[in-house]
């Protein structure tokens with residue numbers, strides 16, 4: 001099991017020579033997911049060798065241009081390169097109209113099916129679930145409807161110890177029960193306990209993406225004990241009033257939230273071009289969360305169960 005995030009863009013508002021607007025690619029054991037589609041996304045998809053046609057799901061946090069203006073171009077390219085397989089797009093309700101109208105007006109005739117997932121209507125339901133993996137959306141506090149996303153790998157299926165299968169002469173029904181985490185009581189009163197006959201469950205993996213937001217409880221809750229939290233840090237704390245009025249967070253707020261949630265690794269994103277020296281953003285955050293990093297294009301974060309997440313940089 002492995003989980004890998006590649007940062008394709010981490011700048012705020014507008015493309016600059018330093019940063020592309022927000023976008024990330026996730027490789028979750030071979031399943032490819034995009035998080036936001038800022039302008040210029042396709043260049044970095046190519047640069048960092050993300051397999052375009054293998055992308056199964058695109059999660060859009062909100063409809064501000066710097067998070068969504070790369071989406072239509074991407075759909076056009078997928079079409080041009082002969083995509084046939086289904087693409088799922090999750091986001092705020094208006095994503096359906098944005099995509100369908102943009103495709104119509106640009107005469108982009110898509111020949112592959114798109115399934116929209118309206119995050120507003122999901123309630124407790126996940127965006128997608130497969131095996132022991134779940135993607136959930138949660139509403140955050142921005143100027144327009146906006147969501148964060150929570151990626152959770154939570155092992156539930158126990159692996160039997162081989163010596164137990166041989167020694168106990170386990171029946172099929174008993175094996176199924178133990179695998180599901182239930183103790184078995186035999187007719188003769190003998191109890192077969194999960195902890196005696198199964199390997200310990202591997203630890204969970206959790207990655208949380210804040211999207212654009214003021215500091216809010218929804219992120220704090222989702223990020224509880226996360227391996228990695230990617231939190232926007234658009235401003236330094238000296239501009240906290242501006243952050244509040246525009247629905248954004250300061251580096252200090254992101255770091256305090258990460259610390260309170262018990263996050264192991266904090267990645268600071270949505271970096272504003274107003275700070276030529278981004279180390280000011282990093283230093284402010286590290287005063288509250290020592291394990292904070294600045295996002296950068298080509299940054300790759302790897303998470304394996306039971307190990308500390310690691311950060312690498314692609315050329």
Ligand SMILES: [Zn+2]
Nearest residue numbers: 062064142212
């Ligand atoms: Zn925004």
